[in-house]
Amino acid sequence: xxxxxxxxxxxxxxxxxxxxxxxxxxxxxxxxxxxxxxxxxxxxxxxxxxxxxxxxxxxxxxxxxxxxxxxxxxxxxxxxxxxxxxxxxxxxxxxxxxxxxxxxxxxxxxxxxxxxxxxxxxxxxxxxxxxxxxxxxxxxxxxxxxxxxxxxxxxxxxxxxxxxxxxxxxxxxxxxxxxxxxxxxxxxxxxxxxxxxxxxxxxxxxxxxxxxxxxxxxxxxxxxxxxxxxxxxxxxxxxxxxxxxxxxxxxxxxxxxxxxxxxxxxxxxxxxxxxxxxxxxxxxxxxxxxxxxxxxxxxxxxxxxxxxxxxxxxxxxxxxxxxxxxxxxxxxxxxxxxxxxxxxxxxxxxxx
Amino acid sequence: xxxxxxxxxxxxxxxxxxxxxxxxxxxxxxxxxxxxxxxxxxxxxxxxxxxxxxxxxxxxxxxxxxxxxxxxxxxxxxxxxxxxxxxxxxxxxxxxxxxxxxxxxxxxxxxxxxxxxxxxxxxxxxxxxxxxxxxxxxxxxxxxxxxxxxxxxxxxxxxxxxxxxxxxxxxxxxxxxxxxxxxxxxxxxxxxxxxxxxxxxxxxxxxxxxxxxxxxxxxxxxxxxxxxxxxxxxxxxxxxxxxxxxxxxxxxxxxxxxxxxxxxxxxxxxxxxxxxxxxxxxxxxxxxxxxxxxxxxxxxxxxxxxxxxxxxxxxxxxxxxxxxxxxxxxxxxxxxxxxxxxxxxxxxxxxx
DNA sequence: TTGAAAGCGCTAACAG
DNA sequence: CTGTTAGCGCTTTCAA
Numbered sequence: 001x002x003x004x005x006x007x008x009x010x011x012x013x014x015x016x017x018x019x020x021x022x023x024x025x026x027x028x029x030x031x032x033x034x035x036x037x038x039x040x041x042x043x044x045x046x047x048x049x050x051x052x053x054x055x056x057x058x059x060x061x062x063x064x065x066x067x068x069x070x071x072x073x074x075x076x077x078x079x080x081x082x083x084x085x086x087x088x089x090x091x092x093x094x095x096x097x098x099x100x101x102x103x104x105x106x107x108x109x110x111x112x113x114x115x116x117x118x119x120x121x122x123x124x125x126x127x128x129x130x131x132x133x134x135x136x137x138x139x140x141x142x143x144x145x146x147x148x149x150x151x152x153x154x155x156x157x158x159x160x161x162x163x164x165x166x167x168x169x170x171x172x173x174x175x176x177x178x179x180x181x182x183x184x185x186x187x188x189x190x191x192x193x194x195x196x197x198x199x200x201x202x203x204x205x206x207x208x209x210x211x212x213x214x215x216x217x218x219x220x221x222x223x224x225x226x227x228x229x230x231x232x233x234x235x236x237x238x239x240x241x242x243x244x245x246x247x248x249x250x251x252x253x254x255x256x257x258x259x260x261x262x263x264x265x266x267x268x269x270x271x272x273x274x275x276x277x278x279x280x281x282x283x284x285x286x287x288x289x290x291x292x293x294x295x296x297x298x299x300x301x302x303x304x305x306x307x308x309x310x311x312x313x314x315x316x317x318x319x320x321x322x323x324x325x326x327x328x329x330x331x332x333x334x335x336x337x338x339x340x341x342x343x344x345x346x347x348x349x350x351x352x
Numbered sequence: 353x354x355x356x357x358x359x360x361x362x363x364x365x366x367x368x369x370x371x372x373x374x375x376x377x378x379x380x381x382x383x384x385x386x387x388x389x390x391x392x393x394x395x396x397x398x399x400x401x402x403x404x405x406x407x408x409x410x411x412x413x414x415x416x417x418x419x420x421x422x423x424x425x426x427x428x429x430x431x432x433x434x435x436x437x438x439x440x441x442x443x444x445x446x447x448x449x450x451x452x453x454x455x456x457x458x459x460x461x462x463x464x465x466x467x468x469x470x471x472x473x474x475x476x477x478x479x480x481x482x483x484x485x486x487x488x489x490x491x492x493x494x495x496x497x498x499x500x501x502x503x504x505x506x507x508x509x510x511x512x513x514x515x516x517x518x519x520x521x522x523x524x525x526x527x528x529x530x531x532x533x534x535x536x537x538x539x540x541x542x543x544x545x546x547x548x549x550x551x552x553x554x555x556x557x558x559x560x561x562x563x564x565x566x567x568x569x570x571x572x573x574x575x576x577x578x579x580x581x582x583x584x585x586x587x588x589x590x591x592x593x594x595x596x597x598x599x600x601x602x603x604x605x606x607x608x609x610x611x612x613x614x615x616x617x618x619x620x621x622x623x624x625x626x627x628x629x630x631x632x633x634x635x636x637x638x639x640x641x642x643x644x645x646x647x648x649x650x651x652x653x654x655x656x657x658x659x660x661x662x663x664x665x666x667x668x669x670x671x672x673x674x675x676x677x678x679x680x681x682x683x684x685x686x687x688x689x690x691x692x693x694x695x696x697x698x699x700x701x702x703x704x
Numbered sequence: 705t706t707g708a709a710a711g712c713g714c715t716a717a718c719a720g
Numbered sequence: 721c722t723g724t725t726a727g728c729g730c731t732t733t734c735a736a
Contacts, residue, residue, distance in 0.1 A: 019509065022714065032723045037715060044716090045721060064508050067486040068423045069713035072728050077420055078484065079471070096645060101453045108472040117485055118472045119431070120460035132430065133469055134419040156416050157371065238649045265646045267619035293448060294617045297590045374730065384707045389731060396732090397705065421729035424712050 020063045029057040040065070077134035080111050080320065083121040083149070084141040097236075097263050098291040099309055103141060106313035114321045130158075137161065137320050142207070159323050161316050165208055167333060173323060174333040175316040177307050179209055182338040183216035186259050186287050186305055189340060191224065193348040195257035195285050199229040199248045203236055203262040213261055229255055238265050242272050249276040249284070257285040257346075259305075264288060266295040266302040270345070285346040300344030311336050372413045381409040392417070429486035432463050432672065435473040435501070436493040449588075449615050450643040451661055455493060458665035466673045489513065489672050494559070511675050513668050517560055519685060525675060526685040527668045529659050531561055534690040535568035538611050538639050538657055541692060543576065545700040547609035547637050551581040551600045555588055555614040565613055581607055590617050594624050601628040601636075609637040609698075611657075616640060618647040618654040622697070637698040652696030663688050 026036045031054055038044030039054035046054075057063075071077045084100060108118040121130055121138070130138060130153075138153050140162040153160045154171045166172040190198045200217050203210055214230065221228045233244035241264040248258060249272070260269055269288055270280060278284040280300060287303045288295070295302040315334045322329040378388045383406055390396030391406035398406075409415075423429045436452060460470040473482055473490070482490060482505075490505050492514040505512045506523045518524040542550045552569050555562055566582065573580045585596035593616040600610060601624070612621055621640055622632060630636040632652060639655045640647070647654040667686045674681040 033714080034716080034724080035722060038722090041715080047721065050722085062507060064483060066424075066713050067484055068420060068429055069728090070484075070715080071420045071486070072418075072424050072713080072730090073715050075728075082472075096450060096453060098448060101448060104456075104472075105448075109474065112474050112481070115484075120434075120456075120470045120472065122461060122464050129464070131416060132419055132467075134423070155414060238646055242649060265617070265619060265649070267617065267623060268646055268649055271619065271623075271651070294590055294620055297594060297617070297620055299623070385730080386707055386709095386732080387705090390706090393731080399705065402705080418729050421712090422731080424714090424729080425731050427712075 019066075020061045022063070022065065025054070025058045025061055025063045028061060029054050071134060076136050076324075078116045079133065079135050080116045080118050080317075081121045081130050081133065081135040081138035082107060082118045082141070083130075083138060098293070099263055099307060100141065102291050103309035103313055106310040107139060107317065110314050110317035114317060116317075116321070131156070136324055139316060139320070159320060161320050163208065164333060164335075172332070173316075173319045173329060175312050175319065176333070176335055177209070177312065178335050178337050179212035180216040182305055182307075182340075183213050183259075184220055185338075185340050187217070187220045187224075189287070189342065189346060190257040190259075190285055193257075193281075193285055193346060195348075196226060197229065197253070197255045198226065198257040198259060199231065199253075199255035201231050201233060201241065201244045201248055201258065201260045201262065203241075204232040204234050205236075210261065227253075229253055233262050236262055238268055242268050245269055245272045246276065249273060249278060254283075256283065258287070260286070260288045260290075263290050263292070266290060266292055266304070267298045270298050270300075270302060280345050281348055285348065287340070287346050295341075295343065298345075303343045303346035304341045306339040306341055308336060308339055371418075372415050374415070374417065377406070377410045377413055377415045380413060381406050423486060428488050428676075430468045431485065431487050432468045432470050432669075433473045433482050433485065433487040433490035434459060434470045434493070435482075435490060450645070451615055451659060452493065454643050455661035455665055458662040459491060459669065462666050462669040466669060468669075468673070483508070488676055491668060491672070511672060513672050515560065516685060516687075524684070525668075525671045525681060527664050527671065528685070528687055529561070529664060530687050530689050531564035532568040534657055534659075534692075535565050535611075536572055537690070537692050539569070539572045539576075541639070541694065541698060542609040542611075542637055545609075545633075545637055545698060547700075549579060549581065549605070549607045550609040550611065551583065551605075551607035553583050553585060553593065553596045553600055553610065553612045553614065555593075556584040556586050557588075562613065579605075581605055585614050588614055590620055594620050597621055597624045598628065601625060601630060606635075608635065610639070612638070612640040612642075615642050615644070618642060618644055618656070619650045622650050622652075622654060632697050633700055637700065639692070639698050647693075647695065650697075655695045655698035656693045658691040658693055660688060660691055 022033050022036060026033045029036060035046065035050065036054045036058065039046055039051040040058060082104065111118045119133060135158055137159040140150060140160060143150060143162050143165060150160055150162060150166060150172065154169065159171055159173065161173040161175065164174045164176040166174055187198055202214055218228060231244045231248040233240045241260065241262045245260060248255060266288055269286065273280050273284055273286060280286050287305055289305045289307065291306060291309060295304045315336055319329045319334060374385050374388060378385045381388060383402065387398060387402060388406045388410065391398055391403040392410060434456065463470045471485060487510060489511040492502060492512060495502060495514050495517060502512055502514060502518060502524065506521065511523055511525065513525040513527065516526045516528040518526055539550055554566055570580060583596045583600040585592045593612065593614045597612060600607060618640055621638065625632050625636055625638060632638050639657055641657045641659065643658060643661060647656045667688055671681045671686060
């Protein structure tokens with residue numbers, strides 16, 4: 001008696017029991033849909049008694065409003081797509097990078113805080129993957145070539161947020177990191193620590209970010225009268241990057257400082273330097289662009305240039321939510337400063 | 353003329369232009385909603401001419417079907433929630449772990465392949481975070497304590513997939529990794545390579561997985577008459593784990609093999625061994641449970657025990673899709689075998 | 705072969 | 721203060 005199980009429906013198939021609807025609750029409580037809806041949503045002017053009765057009945061019956069129906073009414077789904085562009089062929093390998101992992105998790109967290117959920121979208125997105133989903137907006141992390149997707153999104157009137165390459169396009173917002181300032185800060189730091197031959201390891205990729213880093217390095221060297229020493233890593237990944245580090249260190253031009261821009265494992269980079277007979281930070285100052293937490297556990301601890309994925313995520317979501325809720329964002333883009341986290345590997349002061 | 357921009361609506365606000373609806377297309381093409389819908393979906397029996405006309409008009413007008421409305425009709429949203437349980441306080445830090453990063457990305461990829469998208473959910477999920485979303489199912493990666501969430505999900509008739517701790521509950525499916533076999537394989541491998549005093553580093557956490565590993569180690573040692581040597585790491589993270597490794601290696605009981613179960617950075621573990629005067633693999637065989645790709649780049653390369661996140665993801669999605677689409681899965685759970693990736697760090701044969 | 709009409713489940717005007 | 725009614729945008733019987 002007072003058995004919570006409905007008993008109706010085919011008893012043979014327990015999973016097929018029909019969901020409890022608003023109308024069921026209304027009937028059970030002897031009220032109308034409107035009243036129950038208002039009671040549950042805290043809207044309207046209802047007597048406390050009725051409100052409580054409706055709520056009680058709903059709870060007792062295990063009522064759960066159908067989110068899709070609400071979305072249809074509301075006109076938006078509170079869903080944001082998150083798509084990482086580079087490496088369309090090997091989708092999602094990028095989460096292996098601490099930067100993308102943190103960017104992803106921070107974006108999800110920031111979105112959730114504002115009441116939006118993040119859906120993971122594959123890199124390639126064969127033009128229409130996302131079309132099945134009621135996305136209020138889409139974040140395209142590091143678009144490469146596939147501007148196609150951004151065009152499609154804009155054509156579908158879905159706000160997009162990505163990097164600065166879309167600057168000026170209506171409906172497209174951007175967040176980027178200030179590479180130029182970052183490079184200068186790093187090189188100034190080397191200089192202040194007494195280094196005079198800073199070398200740079202860069203990915204051989206035409207990304208705007210890397211191009212900016214290279215240009216900033218060139219400018220800085222020219223201004224300070226230092227020789228340029230750049231080595232390119234043919235691909236991303238620890239293997240090629242470590243090889244590039246070795247190439248930079250192994251030649252006859254012994255640099256006295258090294259900045260590794262493509263994300264590589266801190267301990268592997270230090271090991272490579274050691275193999276080539278360098279004492280860090282004695283003979284060589286090292287800075288890696290990385291979010292890898294192992295940097296604090298190497299000996300010496302490694303100075304890193306953080307691309308602040310969490311701040312980038314927050315800024316992006318802020319922009320998007322403003323655009324979504326106020327109709328348009330205060331500005332179309334945000335430039336976020338990086339953070340040089342100085343540790344022992346780039347501090348010569350410890351040397352006597 | 354033949355200007356594609358509608359011109360209707362307030363010209364001052366370009367973003368406010370109303371979306372084009374199915375009914376707009378129908379009117380424009382001189383057809384009915386039904387016909388256009390059928391034409392676009394490839395259903396119904398329409399004359400090729402009409403079908404093409406409808407399609408052309410839709411394309412020209414930039415029509416995009418409203419996904420929410422379709423979902424409401426279809427009854428499902430093709431959306432799967434992905435929630436990682438442990439560390440409710442520090443949401444998403446877990447993506448810093450290669451295992452979770454790969455599990456996440458592989459799950460998203462597997463789901464997409466079956467036509468479902470993955471939504472990232474925060475760990476805590478204050479009982480109702482997910483209720484706003486039309487989730488067809490939810491994946492709870494490593495539930496801890498918060499069985500509460502699983503109960504809620506089941507009560508809401510949303511299929512759940514998680515680890516073996518839910519075995520036997522209706523509506524709950526599980527995928528787990530065969531820890532016992534994994535430990536035995538590792539220890540057998542050590543034994544085959546001539547090691548006689550294998551030590552174990554374990555997290556000090558009551559997870560089923562770790563408990564299983566500990567039990568399997570105990571059993572194996574008893575069977576083979578080897579002394580047990582277990583050191584617990586108080587927390588996850590490279591710092592505590594490396595400290596535990598040092599404790600295991602630094603004492604008077606010099607082990608000749610070491611299995612590090614909590615995920616730690618391969619190069620950091622090797623460095624720790626080196627600091628304590630061990631030659632790997634000369635005096636010490638090392639295996640780490642890890643998905644970290646740096647394992648292949650250390651010298652020597654590090655043997656890893658992979659918990660096969662990609663296979664786990666595939667198995668989970670398969671189960672879920674079966675449950676969702678056939679009404680019930682062939683079985684309630686799947687046990688996935690791990691993979692020992694043998695590299696130089698655990699091969700004594702190289703020694704002369 | 706095509707179209708009118710009836711919902712999917714919910715919320716928000718408007719009456720009563 | 722509560723209930724009736726009209727949609728949100730789409731798909732899909734069922735007639736014509």
